[in-house]
Amino acid sequence: MxxxxxxxxxxxxxxxxxxxxxxxxxxxxxxxxxxxxxxxLIAGKSGLRxxxxxxxxxxxxxxLLVDAVTPTRHMFIRNNGVPPVGVDPSGWRLNIGGESIxxxxxxxxxxxxxxxxxxxxxxxxxxxxxxxxxxxxxVPGNQWTLGAVGCPLWHGVRVRDVLEDAGLKNDxxxxxxxxxxxxxxxxxxxxxxxxxxPIEKAMADDAxxxxxxxxxxxxxxxxxxxxxxxxxxxxxxxxxxxTGLSVRNQVHDGAKMGGQSYRVPKNPVxxxxxxxxxxxxxxxxxxxxxxxxxPQTGVRHDRGQQLKVSGHAWVGDAQVxxxxxxxxxxxxxxxxSLQVPANVGAWQQFSAALVFPAVGYYExxxxxxxxxxxxxxxxxxxxxxKGYLNNACHRVAVHVV
Amino acid sequence: MWFRCRxxxxxxxxxxxxxxxxxxxxxxLQVGAGDHLVRAHCLVCHSAQLIVQSSLTRTQWLxxxxxxxxxxxxxxxxxxxxxILDYLEANYGARYQSSGRRKNLxxxx
Numbered sequence: 001m002x003x004x005x006x007x008x009x010x011x012x013x014x015x016x017x018x019x020x021x022x023x024x025x026x027x028x029x030x031x032x033x034x035x036x037x038x039x040x041l042i043a044g045k046s047g048l049r050x051x052x053x054x055x056x057x058x059x060x061x062x063x064l065l066v067d068a069v070t071p072t073r074h075m076f077i078r079n080n081g082v083p084p085v086g087v088d089p090s091g092w093r094l095n096i097g098g099e100s101i102x103x104x105x106x107x108x109x110x111x112x113x114x115x116x117x118x119x120x121x122x123x124x125x126x127x128x129x130x131x132x133x134x135x136x137x138x139v140p141g142n143q144w145t146l147g148a149v150g151c152p153l154w155h156g157v158r159v160r161d162v163l164e165d166a167g168l169k170n171d172x173x174x175x176x177x178x179x180x181x182x183x184x185x186x187x188x189x190x191x192x193x194x195x196x197x198p199i200e201k202a203m204a205d206d207a208x209x210x211x212x213x214x215x216x217x218x219x220x221x222x223x224x225x226x227x228x229x230x231x232x233x234x235x236x237x238x239x240x241x242x243t244g245l246s247v248r249n250q251v252h253d254g255a256k257m258g259g260q261s262y263r264v265p266k267n268p269v270x271x272x273x274x275x276x277x278x279x280x281x282x283x284x285x286x287x288x289x290x291x292x293x294x295p296q297t298g299v300r301h302d303r304g305q306q307l308k309v310s311g312h313a314w315v316g317d318a319q320v321x322x323x324x325x326x327x328x329x330x331x332x333x334x335x336x337s338l339q340v341p342a343n344v345g346a347w348q349q350f351s352a353a354l355v356f357p358a359v360g361y362y363e364x365x366x367x368x369x370x371x372x373x374x375x376x377x378x379x380x381x382x383x384x385x386k387g388y389l390n391n392a393c394h395r396v397a398v399h400v401v
Numbered sequence: 402m403w404f405r406c407r408x409x410x411x412x413x414x415x416x417x418x419x420x421x422x423x424x425x426x427x428x429x430l431q432v433g434a435g436d437h438l439v440r441a442h443c444l445v446c447h448s449a450q451l452i453v454q455s456s457l458t459r460t461q462w463l464x465x466x467x468x469x470x471x472x473x474x475x476x477x478x479x480x481x482x483x484x485i486l487d488y489l490e491a492n493y494g495a496r497y498q499s500s501g502r503r504k505n506l507x508x509x510x
Contacts, residue, residue, distance in 0.1 A: 053428070054448040134503070137495055140465050143454045184446035185474035259472070274460070297506055363506065379503060397506040 044219055046073045051142040055079040055184060056221060059130075059147035062394075063296035065312070068342070068349050069122060070150035072214050077221040078127050078148065080256070081192030084180040084241050089217070089225035094209070098176065098246030100199075102167030109211050109226060115165070116157035121231075122346035123206055124151040124314045126286050128234030128262050131390025134380050137272045139387040146291060146394065151312070151347040154229045156210030159245070160203045168199070168247060175202035176252035177228050177239030194254025195262065197230050197237050199247065201317075206231035206345030209242065231345030232316025234283050234388070236262050257282070264384040271383035285316030287381075288370040289391040290323055290350070295364075297396035306353040307398065313338065313368035314347035323350040326365045327398075330378055333367070356400040367393045428453065435488030438481050446473070452489070456496035462489045 042048070048058040058077045065074060089109055096105040107115075127148035129141055159175065176196040183190040201207060208229045211218065218224040223240030230238045236256065246252075256262060263280035265273075290313040301307050313320040319341065324333035336352040356362060369375040376393045430436055430449045443452060457465065463486060469475035478485060 051454060052448055052450040054450075137458070138456050140455055140457055140461060142451070183474070187474050190474065255472075259468070392503075395503075395506060 042077070042221060044073060045075075045077070045221070048074070048076070049145075049147065051144065055081060056083075057142045059144055060150065062146045062291055063293055065147065065150065065291060066293045066310075068151075068312075069214065070152045072152060072216065072219050072222070075150040075152055075213070075219065075222055076127065076148045078142075078235060079181070079221065080236075081181040081183050083220065084182070087180075087220070087225055087241075089211075092225050092243075094226060094242060095178075095244040096162060096166045096247075097244065099249040100169040100172035100247040101163075102169060103165075105162070105166050107162070112157050112162070112209060112211070112226075116161040118155070119158060119208065120153055120155045121206065121208060122151050122153050122342045123208065123229050123231035124149065124345060124347045125229065125231070125235040125238055126150075126289070126314070128236055128283055128286070128388045129386070131380075131392065132387030134390055134392065135383060135387045136380070137383075139385060141387060148235075149289075149291065149314070151314070152213045154208055154210040155212030156208040156229070158205070159207040159209055159228070159230075160205075162209060162245075163202065163247060166247075169249070171249040172199045172247045173250055174198055174248040174252040176246040176248055176254055177242055178244035178246070178254075179223075179239045180241040180243050191255045193236065193239070193256045194252070195237050195239065195257055196248075196252045196254070197233055198251075201230060201233065202247075206343075209245075232285050232314070234262055234286060251282070260386050262388065263386070264382070264388055268382050269384070273383075273385070275385050283388055285318070286314075287389055287391040288315035288318070288320060288368050288374055288376055289313070290320075290366040290368040290376065290394055292364060292366050292394050292396050295396060295398065298399070299396075300399045300401055301356070303356055303359055303400050306355055308351070308353055309336070309364060310349065310351040311366060311394070312347040313350055313366075315368070315370040315374075318370045318372050320348050320368050321371050322369045324367045324369070325352055325354065326367070327354060327356065327362050329363065330365060336366075356398070359400050362398045362400060363395045364398060365393045365395050431492040433488055433492050435484040436492075438485050439488055442476075442478060442481070442485065446475075452493060455493050457489070457493065458495045459486055459490045461495075462486055462493075 047061050047064040049061060050058040056077055056079045060074045060076055092109055094107045127144060130144045130148035133143040133145045174196055176194055178194055181192045183192050210229045211226055226242040227240045228238045228242055259277050262283050264283055265275045266279055266281045269275055290311055292311040294310045313323050323336040323338050325336055326333045336350040339349045341348050367376045376391050378393055380390055380392050428449050
């Protein structure tokens, strides 16, 4: 055990790779030693708030998410199990199969790069549970606040091109992924998470099999060496450490597809309700949302100056058409200027310059509206048992002096 | 103490290549009746942070245990289940927000 720890530390210090001694040790850990985790430090990441170090879950601090293209270091981490160690990209294989595939394929990353059109797209991924911390009554799971979202530039090939190469049968219903991470209990038979998306979404322009992010490889905690990136759906649909894709002739029934995971009540329920599995449905496209990254909440601002405000707005499978800002708790709103997305599936930047009538305490609220006419609510929308889909408007505090 | 020293040391080692240090979470379980059972059973697969982050009703805690038993290989807890639930309810019980539907914003500076 000591030896393994030292090995992990050496690997962390020398290669700049991730320090996940505690996770790798989970299956050997005795009950006494298990609580004494190594401090959760992640090479190649910074400005993250760690919610859990085993399995590693960490979100970006909202005021650091200023870039239009999210830097790798600020991309959030949601691990469900133990990530693979000693990954060798050249030996990595992706199996394409399932009931509804005509010609199963086994592809190396080199095959992917050489056989299909290479694309680089900025695609937004948000954890389905982003905002869970605001649920009242509270619900189990990592208490994400605001920062489980990001929009890096991803490099890869379209899922569509690979599936068309393998050939789809007429009865194709769902794309399922399989990954190389292992279960927290150490059980080698158990899949950690195997979700996916309906075949229509898998065939869309903004669904990639990606090997790179920004100016490098995928970060080890974001799925190195290969992952799925399906823009605008809960990030749990974008499998990491991707080893297989199955095209199913039914709605996929893999780990975390059924029960209460990534599912919400079919009909709205009163806060605190117990909802039967049979009354739940799978989450589809994520709802419209915005994040004010400038200013940081709690800022002191001189009344004589304009306050420059900026942030991002996004929505799954649609476009943001406007962002409105309020400094009087929603009584009046003013329109921010809004940019078009870099490509379908990318978040959009908004900005404004605000003036304040008097000194005192203000909150800036941001409210985005999408091309379906839907806007962000002011308060937590539809309470649900596992705390998904909180797209309430973002608020930051300003002390005008 | 030992943990804190190690933490400080490792933070110092990392400071050179990280722009901003990561915010490190609370990983300590509350001391209280039954905590030894929670330490023995609940920290094998994941850290205490999943527990420390939570504030759940007894029913939600029991549902969470059943969910892990159904899906994630958690073993039967026998007689100890009641003690574990007592501990979880007492230390990480439901916290209803009292300040209306949305909390006041915290002060950062």
